[in-house]
Amino acid sequence: EPEVTQTPSHQVTQMGQEVILRCVPISNHLYFYWYRQILGQKVEFLVSFYNNEISEKSEIFDDQFSVERPDGSNFTLKIRSTKLEDSAMYFCASRMRANTEAFFGQGTRLTVV
Amino acid sequence: AQTVTQSQPEMSVQEAETVTLSCTYDTSESDYYLFWYKQPPSRQMILVIRQEAYKQQNATENRFSVNFQKAAKSFSLKISDSQLGDAAMYFCAYRSAAKTYGGSQGNLIFGKGTKLSVKP
Numbered sequence: 001e002p003e004v005t006q007t008p009s010h011q012v013t014q015m016g017q018e019v020i021l022r023c024v025p026i027s028n029h030l031y032f033y034w035y036r037q038i039l040g041q042k043v044e045f046l047v048s049f050y051n052n053e054i055s056e057k058s059e060i061f062d063d064q065f066s067v068e069r070p071d072g073s074n075f076t077l078k079i080r081s082t083k084l085e086d087s088a089m090y091f092c093a094s095r096m097r098a099n100t101e102a103f104f105g106q107g108t109r110l111t112v113v
Numbered sequence: 114a115q116t117v118t119q120s121q122p123e124m125s126v127q128e129a130e131t132v133t134l135s136c137t138y139d140t141s142e143s144d145y146y147l148f149w150y151k152q153p154p155s156r157q158m159i160l161v162i163r164q165e166a167y168k169q170q171n172a173t174e175n176r177f178s179v180n181f182q183k184a185a186k187s188f189s190l191k192i193s194d195s196q197l198g199d200a201a202m203y204f205c206a207y208r209s210a211a212k213t214y215g216g217s218q219g220n221l222i223f224g225k226g227t228k229l230s231v232k233p
Contacts, residue, residue: 033220043158043204045220056220089156095219101148102221104158 002026006092006105013082013112021077021108023092031095032075033102034067036060038088046090049075082112115140117207119224126195127232133180134190134227136205144210147181147188148221152202161203164188166210192229200231 005024013019025032034046047057047067054067066078075094079086089109093102116139126132138147149161164172164181171179176193192199206221 031219035221037156042225043206043221043223045222048220058220091158093158093221101146101160101163103160104150106155106157109156 004092004094004103004105006090006108008108009106010109011111013110015084015112016081019079019082019110021079021090021092021110023075023077023105024073025075025092025094026096026103027073029094029096029103031102032069033093033095034077035091035093035104036088037091037107038085043091046077079110082110084112086110087112115142115145115207115209115222117205117222117224119203119205119227121227122225123228123230125230125232126192126199128195128197130195131191131193132195132229134192134203134205134229136188136190136224138186138188138205138207140186140207140209142209146208146210147179148206148208149177149179149188149190150204150206150223151199152204152226153198154201158204162190195231197231197233200229202226202228 007022032049035043037043045058047061048055064080068076089107091107092105095102118137145166147164151159151161162174162177178191180189204226205224208219
């Protein structure tokens, strides 16, 4: 069964460093998302991506964040200068058509020290 | 803005029994989608069930069913014959249909979750 794949599963980084979280969405999906879940809290929307551009972003998704789909298969989230409060689980999700459900990856646990 | 509220931070059920998890939401829209996602200790988000607001019939997936009350803006999840593997965090989520088909691409709005424990 096709699935969304995220790498790495866990990343530890020093405050101020850049990190790139990688996702391979399901191959025929057209809509892509990043969500964040701080430990013990609810899942929060960061950004949606469609037709090679950002279609919506939340207040969390400030200038420190960026997304790319560089090669038609990978979908990346970059945090330019990590802060302690960026420590969270980051989920990638993809969706095939407008009225279908989103499938989530297994998440990347980011720890900023 | 839409909001999703799960008023039960934790619930417990005996194996083989039935449990109902509550979810209410607030929206001014008439067309939307509602979902229940399961997050086991592995922390992956797994879709359990979905409901389209325009459908009056409650969705059912094997042991999982919903009670969708559109006027009351309520969307509860019933788990029948609970199994040990059902133990997880359960998140209720909302997605705007207008956003799904419109300019933005329909992100999910989640509740805070309910932690379900299953006792053997």
